[in-house]
Amino acid sequence: MLRKLQEHLEDYLSLAVRITGNMPVPGGSFERSRNQYNSTRILREILRETPADAIKVVGIVDKDLCIPILTFVFGEAQLGGMVSLVSIARLRQEFHGLSPDDGILFERLCKEALHELGHNFGLIHCHDRECVMYLSNTVLDVDRKQSIYCESCDAALYGKTEPWRV
Amino acid sequence: MEPKVNILIVDDEEIVRESLANWLEEDGYEVEAAENGARALERLPTKDWNLAMVDLKMPGMDGIQLMDEIRKARPDTIVIIMTAYATVDTAVQAMKKGAYDYIVKPFNPEDLSITIRKIIEHQKLVKENLYLRKELKKQYRLHDMVSKNHKMIEIFELVKTVAKSSSTVLVQGESGTGKELLSRAIHMESPRRDAPFVTVSCAALSESLLESELFGHEKGAFTGADQARSGKIELAKDGTLFLDEIGDISLKLQMDLLRVLEEKEFRRVGGNQLISVDSRIIAATNRELTKAIEEEKFREDLYYRLNVISVHLPPLRERKEDVPLLVEHFLERFNIEMGKNVDGVAESAMRLLLDYGWPGNARELRNVIERAMVVTKGRMILEADLSIPQAPGVAVSDGRGKSLSEMEKEHICRILHENRWNIIRSAQVLGIDRVTLYNKIRKYELKKETVLNM
Numbered sequence: 316m317l318r319k320l321q322e323h324l325e326d327y328l329s330l331a332v333r334i335t336g337n338m339p340v341p342g343g344s345f346e347r348s349r350n351q352y353n354s355t356r357i358l359r360e361i362l363r364e365t366p367a368d369a370i371k372v373v374g375i376v377d378k379d380l381c382i383p384i385l386t387f388v389f390g391e392a393q394l395g396g397m398v399s400l401v402s403i404a405r406l407r408q409e410f411h412g413l414s415p416d417d418g419i420l421f422e423r424l425c426k427e428a429l430h431e432l433g434h435n436f437g438l439i440h441c442h443d444r445e446c447v448m449y450l451s452n453t454v455l456d457v458d459r460k461q462s463i464y465c466e467s468c469d470a471a472l473y474g475k476t477e478p479w480r481v
Numbered sequence: 482m483e484p485k486v487n488i489l490i491v492d493d494e495e496i497v498r499e500s501l502a503n504w505l506e507e508d509g510y511e512v513e514a515a516e517n518g519a520r521a522l523e524r525l526p527t528k529d530w531n532l533a534m535v536d537l538k539m540p541g542m543d544g545i546q547l548m549d550e551i552r553k554a555r556p557d558t559i560v561i562i563m564t565a566y567a568t569v570d571t572a573v574q575a576m577k578k579g580a581y582d583y584i585v586k587p588f589n590p591e592d593l594s595i596t597i598r599k600i601i602e603h604q605k606l607v608k609e610n611l612y613l614r615k616e617l618k619k620q621y622r623l624h625d626m627v628s629k630n631h632k633m634i635e636i637f638e639l640v641k642t643v644a645k646s647s648s649t650v651l652v653q654g655e656s657g658t659g660k661e662l663l664s665r666a667i668h669m670e671s672p673r674r675d676a677p678f679v680t681v682s683c684a685a686l687s688e689s690l691l692e693s694e695l696f697g698h699e700k701g702a703f704t705g706a707d708q709a710r711s712g713k714i715e716l717a718k719d720g721t722l723f724l725d726e727i728g729d730i731s732l733k734l735q736m737d738l739l740r741v742l743e744e745k746e747f748r749r750v751g752g753n754q755l756i757s758v759d760s761r762i763i764a765a766t767n768r769e770l771t772k773a774i775e776e777e778k779f780r781e782d783l784y785y786r787l788n789v790i791s792v793h794l795p796p797l798r799e800r801k802e803d804v805p806l807l808v809e810h811f812l813e814r815f816n817i818e819m820g821k822n823v824d825g826v827a828e829s830a831m832r833l834l835l836d837y838g839w840p841g842n843a844r845e846l847r848n849v850i851e852r853a854m855v856v857t858k859g860r861m862i863l864e865a866d867l868s869i870p871q872a873p874g875v876a877v878s879d880g881r882g883k884s885l886s887e888m889e890k891e892h893i894c895r896i897l898h899e900n901r902w903n904i905i906r907s908a909q910v911l912g913i914d915r916v917t918l919y920n921k922i923r924k925y926e927l928k929k930e931t932v933l934n935m
Contacts, residue, residue: 386587
């Protein structure tokens with residue numbers, strides 16, 4: 316699935332995409348009382364392990380993420396920064412009591428990865444419900460939006476990725 | 482582009498500040514964070530904060546104390562208290578002290594999004610409302626005058642333009658329509674605003690007194706002139722000379738005044754030295770000057786000298802839409818002057834005010850409101866608080882078979898008698914200005930004895 320995501324991002328963004336080695340989920344990010352992982356702490360660890368030649372790094376994790384103030388997050392990004400993180404835990408059908416469906420999972424993962432990368436390139440949430448930069452607070456929101464940027468987000472992103480496009 | 486929304490996060494835990502800031506920034510908010518109350522207070526003056534998200538439990542100043550300080554320094558900033566340990570007591574205390582919301586960590590992301598959007602939307606509406614109100618008032622206001630009548634607004638616009646020149650202005654209108662207020666507004670809008678605005682009430686004085694009042698006199702100019710004195714024209718040097726009731730001055734003084742307007746210089750009574758004049762002249766009258774010219778009571782050449790710019794103030798009965806606006810204006814003013822807290826006028830009382838004909842115009846309305854504010858016991862002015870003449874048919878005295886002017890004469894007589902010929906008080910009761918009262922006294926040849934013999 317990661318390989319497919321790599322291809323998809325490469326095609327869609329016209330940027331060189333590489334899969335780095337696995338990184339263990341940092342032990343310090345586990346919140347025992349909530350049985351969830353603190354996404355900000357993981358983000359900090361990724362930032363520490365960033366390869367020298369990387370422009371942006373997206374972490375993909377199979378743990379349920381949260382931040383202290385929110386019950387959960389699908390992912391987290393540094394706005395205009397280097398790293399972001401996407402969790403697939405809540406993108407899985409089985410999290411919501413349904414049968415597993417890799418097709419659906421992959422589509423959701425693509426959307427959330429494009430969304431978090433968009434933040435890394437400086438895009439903020441979009442008011443267009445169908446734009447991938449729309450804020451998703453539920454998996455329904457994720458499914459409702461398209462896996463592409465709207466015209467204006469696309470234009471903004473195009474400008475930002477210019478120096479690295481292949 | 483929409484204005485930036487500024488959010489201040491105050492929490493002693495770094496991970497909370499960082500994660501919440503990341504989350505809010507993704508939504509396009511401008512976020513800053515402070516680790517304690519003291520640091521937060523340092524940040525307060527740097528920006529127009531829309532929202533402060535404050536942790537309840539912090540070492541040093543706690544969230545509630547900080548909220549108090551924020552509300553003092555920035556009353557427009559909305560405060561949300563965040564806590565991990567919810568108790569009913571703290572929640573109640575926070576809300577009582579003015580927190581917009583109290584949220585218990587962890588919070589559902591969807592709910593937090595909605596809460597923040599609602600706050601921003603609410604603030605936007607409040608700001609818009611304030612702005613629109615200000616705009617509305619701006620359009621209707623010229624110094625101490627308010628109106629939404631199109632004729633009046635045109636006059637306000639004209640005043641703003643002509644004020645910049647030095648041209649003579651003739652203001653016409655019934656008593657109480659605000660001729661002096663308008664003249665003051667012209668003065669205040671003009672480059673002469675820092676020089677004096679000098680008023681001369683031409684009707685209240687005899688010819689010789691008015692002459693000396695206007696031109697001043699030298700020592701020994703007439704019996705009793707034991708000292709030289711400058712006249713109002715001299716006092717108005719570089720400023721504005723307001724000649725009220727210009728229609729009432731004698732033909733001789735009209736001639737003298739015309740000379741001043743033409744030559745830009747004059748002599749004091751009994752003096753030889755020419756004194757130059759550089760004041761703007763605004764004249765006002767409630768008389769039909771053209772009629773007075775026909776009757777040869779007013780010099781035509783003086784009329785044209787004065788009437789360079791002509792303003793005709795409409796009577797209040799022709800701009801009834803201004804009654805509620807004027808009422809609000811007077812309420813605001815008297816609330817301050819009298820230290821009162823009157824909120825408004827009850828609907829039935831307002832209907833009465835709207836139905837009345839206002840022969841004394843805005844001044845009469847002002848007097849009615851002033852009196853009502855003195856006598857009212859509550860926060861609203863009621864029908865009973867208003868002293869306006871009764872509707873026709875319930876007249877106090879029997880007026881059958883009498884003409885309007887006979888009724889007027891009798892009424893004025895009675896009021897003068899009741900007020901022991903105190904002109905100021907009688908004019909107030911009658912809802913007319915002193916000058917008009919003097920005119921009526923002259924017109925009906927009223928004398929103190931006449932009243933006493935009644």
